[in-house]
Amino acid sequence: MFAFIVKRLLAGLLVLSTLVVSIFLLFWYGPRSPVQGLCEQRTNNRCTADFRAQLEENFGYNNPMLSELGKYVAGIFTGRDIQLGANTFVECSAPCLGLSYRTFVPAFDELVRRLPATISLAVGAAVIILLVGVTSGVLAARRRGTVADKALVSATLLMSSIPYVLFALLVYLYLNVINEVFPEAGYTPLTENPVAWLSGLLLPWLALGFYNSTQYTRFSRGAMIDALSEDYIRTARAKGLSSRTVTFKHGLRSALVPIVTIFGIDFAFLLAGTIFTEIIFGINGIGRWGLEAIQIEDFPVVQTTVLFGAIVVIVANIVVDILYGVLDPRVRIS
């Protein structure tokens, strides 16, 4: 088991190093100057060639590529001082992922600052996705073929057919702006004010959770129907177990394996940042940060958000693999 995890972690490191180098190269050799966005931002969109050249010089883009890549990678492990102007240095401690071109704050510090908002949003939404999605899926499976089942499946299909951006916008508009049914959405740190944390996230949680629960309803329903048609379910019924025990202890237990698989990956994507939710509901999380960074060509921030997303997905995959063994003794590695 330990060797298995080490192996998976090493494979993950390989993915990460490939990502670090390729994003670095993308900006270095891209069609535009890597500091073009920064230049325009500094000059109110009146970037001159001189100023751009000066910025390129300051940020080391005139040095050999390999030496700059080396500095960048070394900074991840040891930290480094980054020169901004002639005599201006900013200390960027390990793991240094560069300075944001917009704020000149180390990108990693900004990531850590924004992480709680994204985690809060992701965890709350995940709870709703699982509770609503799996529960309704199990209920539909138990009543499969009935009107209630068909209505539920149709409703989830209808909901999935609406683009999420539109759905979230309508939710925000009708439940928060036009009718103030829900407290105003936003993020307050949990440690600062738990009540404000809860009330501000309630609507984003519900929007993100309910929208994404629809595919879990259908998926859990299918997984449950498969599980309930297994021979061992017939055995469980023939033993005289109650219908509830048969459904949940014997049926859901088996259906959980495929559900956990897709949930692991979906949760990773939630953690890596929910761009639309964060923008529409005004939450300063990682998704919004990454999108803004792309818009202004903020290379270190783009690099940071992509790496963070990759790490989350890699870890989620390893966790799912470990969970397989926990859930299904047949794949347990001794």
Next chain:
Amino acid sequence: MSTDTGVTTGAAGAAAAGERLLEVEHLTVKFPTADGLVNAVTDLSYGVARGKTLGIVGESGSGKSVSSMAVLGLHDPRRTRIEGSIRVDGQEVIGLSEAKLRRIRGNSAAMIFQDALASLHPFYRVGKQLSEAYAAHHPKASARDARRKAIEMLDLVGIPQPDRRVDDFPHQFSGGMRQRAMIAMGLINDPSLLIADEPTTALDVTVQAQILDLLGDLQREFDSAIIIITHDLGVIAEMADEVLVMYAGRAVEYGATRELLTHPEMPYTWGLLSSVPDVSGDVDARLLPIPGNPPSLLDPPSGCSFHPRCVHRDKVPGDLCTTTIPDLSPGGRGPGHLKRCHLADPERIYATEILPEIAPDLADGAPAAPAAAPTNKEA
């Protein structure tokens, strides 16, 4: 179908005083589907007494399993139409509430299924699954009691080191051990009726013999009534006191095992016997498969449902076979042997046409031994 009383009492062979442990009367099971009504079981009657074994034989889809699952009320009532009567120890099962059915299932009537690998939950330890069956009917028993009972049962069915193997998962058991565990689970509440649905189908021959011996031993110990569902006449010859042959959801022949296997009176039974290879028998004996396939239960053939495959139908005058369903009635061998066939003199046809083909060595003299000795026909 006018021989109802004959079916239930006459077929028992012994004129049973009072009721047997299981009495199935006029059982009809239909499944409404999108394509129409599937007539899975039609007007089926049989019974088993304590300590006795009934064998039910037939091809896939003949209604063997459907009828026995009805005994435990395992069919989804929303998707099944059941008529008739099933009484387990005097208790009517049809129409019984789910809560009351649960008290019977696994308790006074238990079922063991074929393919124990699929029928045991892959995620739970064998002992856990056994003790769960015990605890379901012994709510006051502690977890430790249930576990002790599980170990005791595993020991009883011959699992080595039961106190260690009790914590194994089903996939860690061999095929024979899994089937033993399945039997242990079926017997854990001392059921008076045990239904074994093809208990040896997935097992190799030596293990199959061990499992059958085990069932026989356990029957002697617990005085249970056993229904053994199989398509293997070898198993029937070894285990059953009585045989019920099913075809297309109906009983087509019913009688004491030895009687039925030595003097079969229905062409379908002849076909079954002809398709059993006899390893110890004459090498010149021919293995004759029954032509064609079992009929669709959505749209059963008119008249005798076996007539499209029956090579003897021209021996029946007129178009009786294609128009009229024969009654299940006593043939020329007394009230204990019922058959559903229009043939006037089946015994002569069997002796002169069938027996010489399948067992030439028996055909000369009087039929002496069952044509189907315990053989090893695997599906």
